Amino acid sequence: MAFTIRLCPFCGGAINSEEAGFFVCEECDKRSYRSRTYSRVYLQNKPYEADYGAILDVVDISPEKALEQINAVMDSVEEPDTDMYFTRGLVYTAMGEEGKAHIDWKKGLEVMTDLRNIDAYIMPVCRGIMDTIIIKEREFLDFSPLEYIDTIATEFSLKAGVPCRGLFYLSLYRDFRTAYQSGKLDDDDEIYQNIVVKILPKILAYGRDYRMVVDAIDEMLEDFHYNPDTYIEDDNMMMHICDMLKSEYQKLAENFSDAHIERIYRHWNDENMFELEYWVDELMKSIKDDSILQKVRWLRTKENFNLEDAVEGYARKFLLLSEDGEDLSKEA
Numbered sequence: 046m047a048f049t050i051r052l053c054p055f056c057g058g059a060i061n062s063e064e065a066g067f068f069v070c071e072e073c074d075k076r077s078y079r080s081r082t083y084s085r086v087y088l089q090n091k092p093y094e095a096d097y098g099a100i101l102d103v104v105d106i107s108p109e110k111a112l113e114q115i116n117a118v119m120d121s122v123e124e125p126d127t128d129m130y131f132t133r134g135l136v137y138t139a140m141g142e143e144g145k146a147h148i149d150w151k152k153g154l155e156v157m158t159d160l161r162n163i164d165a166y167i168m169p170v171c172r173g174i175m176d177t178i179i180i181k182e183r184e185f186l187d188f189s190p191l192e193y194i195d196t197i198a199t200e201f202s203l204k205a206g207v208p209c210r211g212l213f214y215l216s217l218y219r220d221f222r223t224a225y226q227s228g229k230l231d232d233d234d235e236i237y238q239n240i241v242v243k244i245l246p247k248i249l250a251y252g253r254d255y256r257m258v259v260d261a262i263d264e265m266l267e268d269f270h271y272n273p274d275t276y277i278e279d280d281n282m283m284m285h286i287c288d289m290l291k292s293e294y295q296k297l298a299e300n301f302s303d304a305h306i307e308r309i310y311r312h313w314n315d316e317n318m319f320e321l322e323y324w325v326d327e328l329m330k331s332i333k334d335d336s337i338l339q340k341v342r343w344l345r346t347k348e349n350f351n352l353e354d355a356v357e358g359y360a361r362k363f364l365l366l367s368e369d370g371e372d373l374s375k376e377a
Contacts, residue, residue, distance in 0.1 A: 049256075049257070049260065050068060050077050050079065050254075050257070051254060051256060051257075052254055052306070052307065052310055053068070053070035053072065053073060053075060053077060054077050054164070054211070054212045054253070054254075055070065055073055055075050055077070055163075055164075055205065055207040055208070055209070055212075056070060056072055056073045056075070056207055056311075057253075057307055057310035057311045058070045058071055058072030058073060058307075059071045059072070060077065066078060066079055066080065066086075067079065067164075073161075073207075074161050075160070075161050075162070075163065075164065075205075076161060076162050076164055076165070077164050078164055078165065078168065081168060081171075081215070081216040081219040081220070082168070082172070082219055082220055082223045083168060084135070084168055084169040084171075084172035084173075085098060085101065085169065086165045086168055086169075087128060087131060087162070087165040087166050087168075087169055088128065088132075089165075091128070093128070096118075097115075097118075097128065097132050100114045100115050100118075100132065100136070101132065101135060101136070104135070104136055104139045105139075108136055108139040108140045109140070111136045111139070112133070112136050112137070112140065115129065115132055115133045115136055116133070119133065124156070125152075125156075126156060127153040127154075127156055127157045127166070128153075129153075130149045130150065130152045130153030130156070131149070131150060131153045131166055131169055131170075133149050134146040134147075134149035134150045134153065134169075134170070134173060135169055135172070135173050137149065137173075138173035138174070138176045138177050139176060141177070141180050141181075143173075143174075143177045143188075143193065146173055146177070147193070147196070147197060150166075150170055150173075150197065150200075151200055153166070154166075154200060154201065154204045155204075157204065160204070160205050163201065163204070163205050164212070166201075167201060167209065167212060167213060167216060168216055170197060170201075170213075171213060171216040171217045171220050172220055174190070174193065174194060174197070174217055175217060175220040175221055175224065177190075177193075178190050178236075178240055179224075179230070179233075179236060182233070182236045182239065182240075183233060183236075190240065190243060190244075191243060191244070191247070194213060194214070194217065194244075194247075195210065197213070198210040198213040198214075201213070202315055208251075208253065208313075208314050208315045208318070210247070210251045210315070210318070211247075211248070211251035211252045211253045211318075214244050214247045214248050214251060214252075215248060215252065215257060215261065217244060218241065218244060218248060218261060221237050221240055221241065222237070222264060222268070224237070225237040225268070237268070238268075238269065241265060241268075241269075242283065245265070245283065245287070246322065246325045246326055246329055247322070248261055249287075249290065249321075249325045250318060250321040250322040250324075250325045251318055251321070251322070253309075253310050253313050253318075254306075254310055255294045255298065255309070255363060255364065256294075256306075258294070259291050259294055259295065262287045262288070262290070262291045263291070265284065265287060266284055266287065266288060266291075269281060269284045271284040271285070271288060273285070273288065282332045283329065283332060286328060286329070286332070286352070286356060289352075289353060289356045290356050290359070290360060293356060293357050293360035293361075294360055294363075294364070297357075297360055297361065297364055297366055298364055301364075305365075305372060305374050308365070308374035308375070309363070309364060309365055309374055312365060312374065313363070321359075321362070321363060324359050324362065325359070328352075328355055328356065328359060331352060331355070335352070338350060338351070338352060338355050
């Protein structure tokens with residue numbers, strides 16, 4: 046079950062469904078795409094779609110040749126445009142040149158003028174990041190994926206003036222899961238689990254629409270073979286926390302109005318989602334050291350405080366519900 050976009054992932058506004066595979070926000074007019082794994086969507090219906098697509102086809106055969114071809118295109122114009130930079134960035138990732146790819150994507154953002162379709166550029170970047178991570182993992186090279194992702198997502202956020210980090214992490218997760226299910230990772234299935242473990246706290250903290258997070262959790266529970274009866278023996282405590290959080294979201298939000306859900310979404314922005322990331326990290330650290338739970342004790346005023354209380358406390362904080370059920374989103 047793929048996660049479903051229900052609100053505009055940028056501003057939280059209502060979206061209209063379109064037959065072309067994307068939604069359009071009624072407020073900010075930005076497009077958001079149903080599929081999160083088609084990395085060439087930014088080229089769709091453009092006069093050079095076939096030409097640039099042919100260059101990207103060459104990448105699998107000879108990245109050097111593809112680089113030569115896209116450089117020839119860029120040298121033929123006075124000022125390269127956004128699509129040229131993003132295409133060359135994808136070529137660089139296939140060559141293991143993540144630094145050069147990042148530079149090109151940043152330049153592409155700088156010359157971007159129509160931000161209504163910025164989501165179409167998030168997807169190829171996420172695909173490029175996935176390919177980079179796979180290369181680094183297979184060759185045992187030093188690489189900090191979270192720092193790389195956060196830097197690029199922040200640049201997108203600054204350009205668009207809206208939070209983008211959650212969409213980046215959810216899209217990257219979809220890319221990895223698709224690669225995992227399609228056999229692209231071959232005998233390196235552990236790469237999928239390794240990266241999911243790293244980005245999972247980011248998804249929980251920056252997902253913004255808890256319903257999308259629940260959809261992702263459902264998939265992860267399946268992929269990690271979570272069994273609620275044997276999770277301790279299976280060393281699957283992280284998935285157990287996710288399962289508890291999913292249950293709390295579903296229970297506490299059962300009677301939420303659409304307006305409350307929208308207020309939650311708009312409340313958690315780039316300025317304050319760092320707070321959520323802190324509490325998620327503390328919850329995950331408590332897997333190895335349960336004394337850390339005392340640090341998050343203030344989330345709930347209970348005498349016999351345990352992990353279940355901490356998870357419920359976090360869920361209430363995210364959903365903007367007080368201990369006695371008061372709707373705090375009215376203040377957001």
